[in-house]
Amino acid sequence: MTLLVMVPPQRETTVDWPERLMASVPGLTVVRPEAEEVVAALREADAAYGVLPVELLTATTRLRWLQAQQAGPPPGFYYPELVAHPVVVTNMRDTYTDHVATHTLALVLAMCRGLPGYVRDQQTASWNPDWAPEAVVSLSEATALVVGVGALGSEIGRLLAAFGTRVTGIDVRPEDRPGFTEVLPVDALDAQLPLADLVILTVPHTPDTEGMIGARRLGLLKPSAFFVNVGRGPTVRLDALDAALAAGRLRGAALDVFETEPLPADHPLWRRPEVLITPHVAGAGPHEAERRFAVLLENARRFVAGDNLINVVDKSQWF
Known part of the structure; x- marks a missing residue:
């Protein structure tokens, strides 16, 4: 089984994502742990969704894919240790x-x-x-x-x-x-x-x-x-x-x-x-959550199948 960890905090709109992903991608296990459980979950994770600060990155042992939650993640997302790590990072570009x-x-x-x-x-x-x-x-x-x-x-x-x-x-x-x-x-x-x-x-x-x-x-x-x-x-x-x-x-x-x-x-x-x-609301509009789920689902299917991922980031350039 391939394990994907949804790193907290997560939006309420992602509550049902683990079940939906597992129903659509045979061989994938998805967990959405609480903050106090995330380190233990990441030790076994093959993939992660969300923001992964350096203290959580060091807890991983087999991580190969990180899906960012946004097209342009927050400042500090691409720190030196993440850039140097072999993990492939993908983002949500072109979702809104x-x-x-x-x-x-x-x-x-x-x-x-x-x-x-x-x-x-x-x-x-x-x-x-x-x-x-x-x-x-x-x-x-x-x-x-x-x-x-x-x-x-x-x-x-x-x-x-x-x-x-x-x-x-x-x-x-x-x-x-x-x-x-x-x-x-x-x-x-x-x-x-x-x-x-x-x-x-x-x-x-x-x-x-x-x-x-x-x-x-x-x-x-x-x-x-x-x-x-x-x-x-x-x-x-x-x-x-x-x-x-x-x-x-x-x-x-x-x-x-x-x-x-x-x-x-x-x-x-x-x-x-x-x-x-305007207060950083240009991306607001209908279907935003479903579009992000669609990118995650497509990449989860590809990851489990061993295929090339979409929206791959050049980590040294942050996009």
Whole structure:
């Protein structure tokens, strides 16, 4: 028998997963231990689902596969001992691409049409229409730079192109994508930032992307540009973003992810009228739990059969 351990804590939505997995995958045993039982369970585990800190990794003796619960696991998930360990890590990428892409378009449309200002006016019953042509960004005349053209970035670009937006991509693996005028390598980023009306960051948190958007690159944006981050918070230095906004070096920002989460209540970004904040909910939507279960089920079948797994991570790059 092959043993898979679901490492606590687990969401309530996974309560019935052990039974469902075992009913679908002959030869697989799945346990969902309490915290005090997890070390003993991991000593016999062939596979695990969840976050495995170093003290639990050292308890394993035969672990060959670790399924992360998210597309981009939390900071600290890929520590040196895990990277060096022979265990294969898989993630949940592309399980809620449609939800995050839709949320991104909602942020973009809200910023381009000035909705945050009208929402604030609504709170004070203020009738304050702005008919100035420059109050609106026309997507059909805009250039968007999508930084990170994986499944999510590709879908965002496709949706923007439907509005007539000229979309350029930046990616570590540049290749043609539907809706994109071109997809360029990472070394083209600095040259493309000053050309964009919308800069949309979708990249995962990796050793190479941590802090990739700081004071220097924010200074390359044109003052009329909007900046959007729906990737991972540690990729953007929030104090540098706040300073750029305060100095008028960009028009506004829409953020779903943050360098520190929750965003501290005293952070000035909360009070900036040109900033739209959502609390890391871009992935919210129907079927999220079932989509994650489907990835785990597919990989469990493959693991027991000795086949190649899907969504395998380059541990040294964290994605």
